[in-house]
Amino acid sequence: MNTRHAGFTLVEVVVTIALVGMLLAMTFTGLSGARRGALQGRCQSNLRQMITAAQSYALVNGGAFPAALLYEVENGGISTRAWDFVQEADGTITPGVLWSYTDQPLEVQQCPGFAGDANFGADPYTGYNYNTSFIGAEGRYPVPGPDGQILDGWNNVRRGVLPSQWHAPANTVVFADAGYASGANKFMRAPGNTVENNIGMVYAGGQAFRHGDGCCCAWLDGHCSRRTDPHEGIHATQTLLDEIMGYPRNGFLSQDDLLYDPRR
Numbered sequence: 001m002n003t004r005h006a007g008f009t010l011v012e013v014v015v016t017i018a019l020v021g022m023l024l025a026m027t028f029t030g031l032s033g034a035r036r037g038a039l040q041g042r043c044q045s046n047l048r049q050m051i052t053a054a055q056s057y058a059l060v061n062g063g064a065f066p067a068a069l070l071y072e073v074e075n076g077g078i079s080t081r082a083w084d085f086v087q088e089a090d091g092t093i094t095p096g097v098l099w100s101y102t103d104q105p106l107e108v109q110q111c112p113g114f115a116g117d118a119n120f121g122a123d124p125y126t127g128y129n130y131n132t133s134f135i136g137a138e139g140r141y142p143v144p145g146p147d148g149q150i151l152d153g154w155n156n157v158r159r160g161v162l163p164s165q166w167h168a169p170a171n172t173v174v175f176a177d178a179g180y181a182s183g184a185n186k187f188m189r190a191p192g193n194t195v196e197n198n199i200g201m202v203y204a205g206g207q208a209f210r211h212g213d214g215c216c217c218a219w220l221d222g223h224c225s226r227r228t229d230p231h232e233g234i235h236a237t238q239t240l241l242d243e244i245m246g247y248p249r250n251g252f253l254s255q256d257d258l259l260y261d262p263r264r
Contacts, residue, residue, distance in 0.1 A: 051175060051218035054101075075090075081096070081139075114126065127208075131172070143156065173188070
């Protein structure tokens, strides 16, 4: 009597392995897509809270948004007062002006899609930047004035565009995912090099297209959206793009200042 053992042929084994592989690939792709979608959703939620906090600040400060950066002489040292945190002269980190208008500032001011180091002071939170070219005033380092008094803080600052000159709030970015070749940056720079007079600084102040190849943005009128087309900027050179900006994973939101300047 012949006994035949049921089993798989070589062809059946190969087909089964291929099917399992396809199912696993589909599963991992779905999980990866879901994770990217979750990070993008959290990022836009953060930005929505940040722009709401900035608008709340403006309501009690004559319509002006927070300063991007101020330097103040205190106790024989210099404190750095950025838009999101303060580093005291002794190195201590304390909350910035937006914190008191945000429910969970520790989470809100850290992009969930960025795990790199901060590039400014001892800032523990990073991944976002703030429109410093046109919205946030930018302080200069303290210097002696004509009368010998130290000029610091609001007495030594380049101010942003006045609220009375804001004509295109729906098309003016305020906060967004930040990125340049070495990580993230805190101060968003417009591509026109309008006030910086430092083209390297401008290209180090670009945006990161890290969420599904998109950049999450918060706009002056309070809405949030995602841009998917990085621009080189009108002053682009290969060195600026490769060594400073890290294009195309980072870039500008528009080729010129169109989406940065509220007067346009």
